[in-house]
Amino acid sequence: MTATTRLLTRPASRTIAKPWRASAACQSLDLDTVFSDTVADQRKVQTACQTCPVRARCLSDITAFEKPLHRVWGVVGGLLPQQRRALRTHAVLGEYPDLRQATVLTRRYGALLKQWKKSTPATVAEQLRKHGVIASPVTVRVAMWWTGSKANLIAPTAGDDTRLTWERIRDEHRQVVEELTGLGVSRQNIAQFLGVWDGQVKSAMAAWRRQDRKTAVKAGEVRAA
Numbered sequence: 001m002t003a004t005t006r007l008l009t010r011p012a013s014r015t016i017a018k019p020w021r022a023s024a025a026c027q028s029l030d031l032d033t034v035f036s037d038t039v040a041d042q043r044k045v046q047t048a049c050q051t052c053p054v055r056a057r058c059l060s061d062i063t064a065f066e067k068p069l070h071r072v073w074g075v076v077g078g079l080l081p082q083q084r085r086a087l088r089t090h091a092v093l094g095e096y097p098d099l100r101q102a103t104v105l106t107r108r109y110g111a112l113l114k115q116w117k118k119s120t121p122a123t124v125a126e127q128l129r130k131h132g133v134i135a136s137p138v139t140v141r142v143a144m145w146w147t148g149s150k151a152n153l154i155a156p157t158a159g160d161d162t163r164l165t166w167e168r169i170r171d172e173h174r175q176v177v178e179e180l181t182g183l184g185v186s187r188q189n190i191a192q193f194l195g196v197w198d199g200q201v202k203s204a205m206a207a208w209r210r211q212d213r214k215t216a217v218k219a220g221e222v223r224a225a
C-alpha cells in the first residue's frame with residue numbers, strides 16, 4: 001500500500017489544517033516516510049517528534065481520529081501505531097493520559113525515566129511519588145514512550161522470577177485480559193496493551209481454559225474427555 005493510498009483511506013490529522021501544524025517538526029518529511037511501516041523511517045519521524053513543540057497536541061488530535069474502524073499507520077505524536085493502539089485500550093478501561101503532565105515529566109525527569117526504562121509504568125509512577133510527583137501510570141507510560149522506553153505493563157525481567165512471560169500473564173493478568181475481552185478488545189490489541197506478543201496472551205488463555213475444564217470436571221459439572 002502506498003503512502004497516498006494510506007492518506008486517502010485515513011481521515012486523520014496531517015491532511016487537516018490546524019494552526020499548531022505550522023510548528024510541527026515533521027513538516028520537511030515526505031508522506032512516504034511519515035506513513036512508512038519500516039523501522040528506519042519510523043525512527044526518522046520519532047527523532048523529529050522528540051524535539052517537536054506540538055507533540056501533545058498532535059497526539060491528542062490523532063487519538064480523537066483513530067477510531068477502531070480506521071487503520072493505524074505511521075508515527076504520530078511521537079508514538080508508534082502499536083503504542084497508540086495500547087493507548088486506545090487504556091481508554092476502553094477509562095484510563096486517559098494527561099498529555100500536558102507527560103510533556104512536563106519528559107522535560108524534567110527525562111534522565112530518570114531513561115534510567116528506569118526497564119520498569120513498568122506503575123513502578124515508575126511509584127518512584128516518581130518519592131520525588132513529590134503524583135502521576136497516573138498511563139500518563140507515566142506516555143512520558144516513558146516519549147523518552148524511548150518500551151514501557152510494557154509486564155516488565156521483561158522480574159527479579160529472580162523464573163516464570164516465562166506467558167506464565168506471568170496466566171498467573172497475574174487474567175482479570176484484565178478477561179475484562180478487555182468482554183469489552184470487545186481483540187487479543188492482538190490486548191497483547192499490545194500489555195506489551196507482549198500475541199502468542200503469549202494466547203498461551204495464557206489456553207491455560208485458563210484447561211484449568212477451568214479441570215475444575216469443572218472435578219466439580220462434576222462436565223465429564224472428563
Ligand code: SF4
Nearest residue numbers: 024026049052058077
Ligand atoms: S509530534 Fe511528530 S508527528 Fe506530530 S507534528 Fe510533531 S513531529 Fe509531526
